[in-house]
Amino acid sequence: MVRKPSSSCCAICEGSNLASICAPCVNHKLNEYSPLLKSLNTVCKSHYSKLDDLLAKKRKADQQINWRVMQNVELKALKERLTYLKKKLAEDKAKVSKESNDLKLKYGSLELAFSIAKEI
Helix, strand or coil: CCECCCCCCEHHHHHCCCCCCCHHHHHHHHHHHHHHHHHHHHHHHHHHHHHHHHHHHHHHHHHHHHHHHHHHHHHHHHHHHHHHHHHHHHHHHHHHHHHHHHHHHHHHHHHHHHHHHHHC
């Protein structure tokens, strides 16, 4: 099993149409691919790191959007309640004013009746 200096395979492995079958050729191929695999693994990890950062930013942005939507919904509900309470207040003021005028008329006629009764 003599290795050719220029080739990465020995004569047996090069002559067969199969992958390397002897230990020195397999080790040589592993030594060739190891740095490449390590660099690709580093690139892969950096891509995953960037992806995690982007996903974290997206989650934060989604949370802010959801918070704004919820605040707008709550604000809309509060505005509707405010308009309802203003309308009810105006109705109650009108009712109190009407009853006040009715009482003034009743007490006015009652006062007139008392003043007439005193004169008699």
